[in-house]
Amino acid sequence: MSLIEIKNIHKSFGNLEVLKGIDFTVEKNTVVCLIGASGSGKSTLLRCINMLETADEGEIIVNGENVLNTKDVNKYRSHLGMVFQQFNLFNNMTVLKNCTIAQMKVLGRSKEEAEEKAMIYLRKVGMESFANASSTTLSGGQKQRVAIARALCMDPEVLLFDEPTSALDPEMVGEVLSVMKDLAREGLTMIVVTHEMEFARDVANHVVFMDQGIIAEEGTPEDIFTNPKEERTKVFLNRILKK
Amino acid sequence: MDFSFEIVWKILQSSWPSLLLGVQNTLLVALSGTIIGLVIGLVVGGLKAIKVDESSSALVKTIKKIYDVISTVYIEVFRGTPMMVQAVFIYYSLLKVIKWSPLVAGIFVISINTGAYMSEIIRSGIQSVDKGQTEAARSLGMSNIQTMMMVVIPQAIKNAFPAIGNEFIVNIKDSSVLSVIAITELMYQGNKIAGSVFRFPETFFIIACIYLVLTTITSFILHLIEEKMNHTRTSFPHSDSTSSSISLPRNGKRVK
Numbered sequence: 001m002s003l004i005e006i007k008n009i010h011k012s013f014g015n016l017e018v019l020k021g022i023d024f025t026v027e028k029n030t031v032v033c034l035i036g037a038s039g040s041g042k043s044t045l046l047r048c049i050n051m052l053e054t055a056d057e058g059e060i061i062v063n064g065e066n067v068l069n070t071k072d073v074n075k076y077r078s079h080l081g082m083v084f085q086q087f088n089l090f091n092n093m094t095v096l097k098n099c100t101i102a103q104m105k106v107l108g109r110s111k112e113e114a115e116e117k118a119m120i121y122l123r124k125v126g127m128e129s130f131a132n133a134s135s136t137t138l139s140g141g142q143k144q145r146v147a148i149a150r151a152l153c154m155d156p157e158v159l160l161f162d163e164p165t166s167a168l169d170p171e172m173v174g175e176v177l178s179v180m181k182d183l184a185r186e187g188l189t190m191i192v193v194t195h196e197m198e199f200a201r202d203v204a205n206h207v208v209f210m211d212q213g214i215i216a217e218e219g220t221p222e223d224i225f226t227n228p229k230e231e232r233t234k235v236f237l238n239r240i241l242k243k
Numbered sequence: 244m245d246f247s248f249e250i251v252w253k254i255l256q257s258s259w260p261s262l263l264l265g266v267q268n269t270l271l272v273a274l275s276g277t278i279i280g281l282v283i284g285l286v287v288g289g290l291k292a293i294k295v296d297e298s299s300s301a302l303v304k305t306i307k308k309i310y311d312v313i314s315t316v317y318i319e320v321f322r323g324t325p326m327m328v329q330a331v332f333i334y335y336s337l338l339k340v341i342k343w344s345p346l347v348a349g350i351f352v353i354s355i356n357t358g359a360y361m362s363e364i365i366r367s368g369i370q371s372v373d374k375g376q377t378e379a380a381r382s383l384g385m386s387n388i389q390t391m392m393m394v395v396i397p398q399a400i401k402n403a404f405p406a407i408g409n410e411f412i413v414n415i416k417d418s419s420v421l422s423v424i425a426i427t428e429l430m431y432q433g434n435k436i437a438g439s440v441f442r443f444p445e446t447f448f449i450i451a452c453i454y455l456v457l458t459t460i461t462s463f464i465l466h467l468i469e470e471k472m473n474h475t476r477t478s479f480p481h482s483d484s485t486s487s488s489i490s491l492p493r494n495g496k497r498v499k
Contacts, residue, residue, distance in 0.1 A: 050382055052378055052381065052382065073296075074381075074384045074385065074386050075384065076384075077381065077382055077383070077384040078383065078384025079384075080382070081382075081383075082378075082379075082382035082383075084375060084378065084379060084382075086373075086375050087375075088373075088375035088376060088378060088379035089379070090376060090379065090380070090394050091373075091376065091398055092394065092397040092398050092401070101383075101385075101393060102380075102383035102384060102385055105385060105389050105393070106383060106384040106385055106389075107384075147379075150383070151383075154383060154384070
């Protein structure tokens with residue numbers, strides 16, 4: 001059984017139909033990269049998966065349960081990690097507190113347990129020496145690494161990345177991508193919206209190309225990057241890879 | 244009858260105990276009014292700023308709508324009428340029912356009056372907090388209330404601190420209108436002293452000076468607190484090279 005099964009998702013904002021019937025599945029321990037031009041609906045799809053946006057119709061089946069009917073959205077969300085383009089670390093907390101607060105308040109872990117876990121993941125992303133720093137003093141790349149650690153602390157079944165490197169200065173993109181590569185190697189299930197084609201090609205098990213609210217083409221990185229079938233996939237890749 | 248500093252000195256010598264009592268009550272009323280007002284503002288403004296989830300039941304949505312109307316009426320009524328009128332109206336209307344002392348009534352009036360202003364201050368403070376903060380908290384599974392209490396409101400208070408402090412200073416001055424219901428605060432004591440020595444200019448020169456001292460000291464203390472809030476926890480280890488691009492907040496400037 002697939003971990004996530006998405007069936008016929010539609011989402012409109014006012015008169016603008018952003019998602020026009022999306023179907024795809026995510027297998028456990030795989031990395032799915034969503035690529036496509038801005039405005040193609042990638043981020044909206046990701047936000048629908050963790051219910052930050054409510055899909056108008058369709059089904060999102062996670063572990064056999066349609067989450068659009070779930071009573072406890074908070075509990076469902078706690079099984080999903082999300083990493084945002086703008087990092088969104090809590091500005092009023094230290095790095096450590098950022099990583100422990102949800103563990104304590106949502107999962108009911110003790111302070112000691114939460115801090116122990118937080119330090120494990122901060123070490124993993126190379127930020128353990130910043131545990132007591134205020135989150136507002138970090139650079140973009142550091143913030144994003146902490147944001148990844150914060151999400152991992154919840155032991156998510158799947159981690160969603162919404163353009164995690166798009167707001168970073170070029171020299172900081174590498175440090176975040178290398179953390180993500182490590183996670184992929186360890187078998188964490190990830191859905192990544194990205195403009196980093198090299199990352200998608202190297203790390204993804206499955207690549208989904210979206211265009212104007214539908215999935216135009218999907219397949220292995222090989223299929224998409226080397227032998228794209230659709231004309232619009234070719235046009236998009238040509239445009240983005242030439243840069 | 245010319246203004247005479249000699250008489251100012253005489254009044255000070257003879258009336259300092261009443262003046263001191265006045266200062267005490269002014270500070271008591273202003274401080275408790277601001278604190279209770281802030282609590283009211285946090286509750287009223289906080290609930291006002293909460294957006295009901297699209298997926299919530301019709302009942303929740305209706306309750307929220309009714310609440311929004313009631314809170315708007317409260318805020319408009321208390322911001323739209325003079326506190327002096329509120330004080331007289333509320334004190335005498337409820338006197339038969341609860342037989343309260345002017346001081347209690349005064350604190351009650353200034354609290355709900357300040358609460359109306361604070362509600363708007365808190366609401367706009369909450370709206371000034373980046374939406375991403377809420378989304379991050381919700382994505383971790385935190386509830387609406389937890390997100391508000393632990394993430395949004397602490398930042399809203401920090402953002403709104405200058406406006407909150409300003410309410411305190413305003414209250415020190417505006418509590419003078421409560422003399423109308425015979426609270427023995429500074430203005431009331433001024434009237435009493437002036438009446439007994441029959442020297443209005445000198446007496447109210449003293450009263451004005453005391454108000455000025457109180458507000459100046461308060462504004463200085465508020466400034467210190469603000470500095471402190473902006474400078475705490477900005478220390479961090481200088482270890483790797485990526486930290487070179489970090490700019491530290493300086494000179495008490497607000498850093499977002």
